[in-house]
Amino acid sequence: MTVRLVQILLHVVIPGTAPTPFLSVVADCFLWSFPASLLVMLVARFGWRRGKGMEDP
Amino acid sequence: MTHEYEIPSATAARPRLALVYAGVGIVIASAAARHAYYIEKWPHYRLITVIWTAAFAFAALQWIVSWLERPYTVTARQQARLDMMRVTVNIPVYNEEPVVLDRVIYALFAQTRLPDRVDIVDDGSTQEDYSAVRDYWLAYHPPSVELNWRRYPNAGKKRAQARTFDSDPAADVFVTLDSDTTLAPNALEEGLKPFADPSVHSVAGIELGWNYSRSLLTRIKGVNALIWQFTVCSAQSVAGGNVLVNRGTYALYRGAMIRETLAAYVGETLFGRPVMLGDDTMLTLFALNRGRAVQQPSAVCFAMYPETLSHTLRQWTRWMRGTALRTLWRLRYLSPASWGWWYTAITTWSYLAFVSVLAAVAGDWQQARSFAGTALSISAAWMWLAASRMFAVRRSDQRAIDRLEAFLLVPVAMLWLTLVLRPMRLWGTVTMRKQGWVTRRGGAETRSSVADVAAVMAETPRWTLHEP
Numbered sequence: 001m002t003v004r005l006v007q008i009l010l011h012v013v014i015p016g017t018a019p020t021p022f023l024s025v026v027a028d029c030f031l032w033s034f035p036a037s038l039l040v041m042l043v044a045r046f047g048w049r050r051g052k053g054m055e056d057p
Numbered sequence: 058m059t060h061e062y063e064i065p066s067a068t069a070a071r072p073r074l075a076l077v078y079a080g081v082g083i084v085i086a087s088a089a090a091r092h093a094y095y096i097e098k099w100p101h102y103r104l105i106t107v108i109w110t111a112a113f114a115f116a117a118l119q120w121i122v123s124w125l126e127r128p129y130t131v132t133a134r135q136q137a138r139l140d141m142m143r144v145t146v147n148i149p150v151y152n153e154e155p156v157v158l159d160r161v162i163y164a165l166f167a168q169t170r171l172p173d174r175v176d177i178v179d180d181g182s183t184q185e186d187y188s189a190v191r192d193y194w195l196a197y198h199p200p201s202v203e204l205n206w207r208r209y210p211n212a213g214k215k216r217a218q219a220r221t222f223d224s225d226p227a228a229d230v231f232v233t234l235d236s237d238t239t240l241a242p243n244a245l246e247e248g249l250k251p252f253a254d255p256s257v258h259s260v261a262g263i264e265l266g267w268n269y270s271r272s273l274l275t276r277i278k279g280v281n282a283l284i285w286q287f288t289v290c291s292a293q294s295v296a297g298g299n300v301l302v303n304r305g306t307y308a309l310y311r312g313a314m315i316r317e318t319l320a321a322y323v324g325e326t327l328f329g330r331p332v333m334l335g336d337d338t339m340l341t342l343f344a345l346n347r348g349r350a351v352q353q354p355s356a357v358c359f360a361m362y363p364e365t366l367s368h369t370l371r372q373w374t375r376w377m378r379g380t381a382l383r384t385l386w387r388l389r390y391l392s393p394a395s396w397g398w399w400y401t402a403i404t405t406w407s408y409l410a411f412v413s414v415l416a417a418v419a420g421d422w423q424q425a426r427s428f429a430g431t432a433l434s435i436s437a438a439w440m441w442l443a444a445s446r447m448f449a450v451r452r453s454d455q456r457a458i459d460r461l462e463a464f465l466l467v468p469v470a471m472l473w474l475t476l477v478l479r480p481m482r483l484w485g486t487v488t489m490r491k492q493g494w495v496t497r498r499g500g501a502e503t504r505s506s507v508a509d510v511a512a513v514m515a516e517t518p519r520w521t522l523h524e525p
């Protein structure tokens with residue numbers, strides 16, 4: 001871990017290492033999480049009717 | 058039981074600004090250059106590098122803003138007005154260890170600014186006998202403070218708090234204090250200062266661990282809690298008073314706001330069931346909808362951190378159940394123009410991405426190994442940077458070497474957070490319908506071994522001169 005950390009810190013100054021191919025998978029994860037989180041936001045904002053929150057009971 | 062304890066003090070340290078800004082500037086510029094390089098150099102991965110640059114910009118903005126936090130101060134005139142305020146403290150008690158509760162009450166009555174009323178509400182404890190503590194303090198509390206000690210059938214923390222909120226229509230400020238939380242001597246005086254600004258509706262105190270040095274677990278928790286409070290929460294406080302989580306251990310609320318929202322507070326339901334968890338976050342949300350919710354870095358309390366793995370995980374599960382619900386509530390009720398709403402939206406996305414990446418790494422470890430190592434190393438480096446904010450507070454019972462030790466523990470704390478606690482949030486989300494005092498059914502989170510060591514003879518408390 002320490003060696004890796006030093007490599008990365010050095011990398012800030014002397015960049016050059018190619019990214020790992022697994023990054024494509026990671027990119028997909030981020031990409032598909034966006035509509036999923038948007039759905040959560042929309043449901044929370046406009047569709048949530050299963051609980052009573054800030055409204056006076 | 059001695060009824061007397063030595064309570065550490067804590068002070069908010071002023072950073073050396075020129076040094077801070079130069080350091081922050083160099084780090085941000087270097088990291089930004091690195092992100093720009095990646096975007097330019099590896100077009101095939103442009104999407105992920107752009108996303109990461111945006112995430113980096115958000116984290117960097119948060120870190121920079123957090124450095125702007127300063128303790129609230131008041132003029133002599135404002136202080137005179139604060140002195141006139143009626144301050145009522147609620148301590149809900151459920152199976153707390155008597156010696157810990159005794160210390161909490163001692164520290165409360167040793168404040169540089171005494172409260173006007175203290176309500177200790179025993180929420181139907183089944184495993185402890187508080188008669189010795191109760192009888193002593195009812196006899197020897199400061200005469201200027203009204204002390205009530207009441208016991209009710211178990212109904213949960215929110216109800217225990219509501220019994221105080223409902224019974225003091227004259228209170229200007231309500232203080233919520235956990236039964237295991239010892240206040241630093243000036244915590245109340247400092248915690249009241251932000252209320253000099255009429256737009257402030259709630260104040261979060263800073264939580265440190267009373268038993269921080271007890272074990273590796275408590276140290277890790279202390280490091281993570283400190284970094285979170287002095288980066289995420291500091292930034293939220295500076296950004297228009299947008300603190301999203303007042304620590305349940307010690308927080309202060311404007312009385313009028315509490316009375317306005319009390320019915321909604323105790324009447325909150327989820328799928329038809331009453332919501333018992335997330336009391337502190339709900340009160341913070343009410344405050345946010347009426348004005349500003351801020352943090353006072355000089356108002357410090359010392360909480361008891363769980364000392365066993367079992368208690369740690371149970372406490373975290375309880376918090377994550379509350380967090381799952383509050384995330385929905387924040388998205389629903391906060392203004393999309395606020396820092397708090399955007400913080401919630403962005404962290405919702407990043408959490409879903411984190412979970413899916415974690416699943417992908419677990420599913421294809423051979424391919425992912427190199428990425429996982431790099432990601433963890435970058436996280437450790439970034440958290441170390443954020444941890445520079447840990448030095449914003451100093452406690453009297455810690456030496457420079459203790460602070461350095463905490464700083465060195467940061468990568469371990471990051472690993473614990475990333476590999477154990479963050480994935481557990483999923484479990485909290487799935488089981489958020491389960492409500493209750495999850496942690497304390499089997500007793501309080503710590504036992505007397507800790508409290509006994511800490512209980513030492515100190516100066517004679519001044520109010521013993523005023524026996525009734």
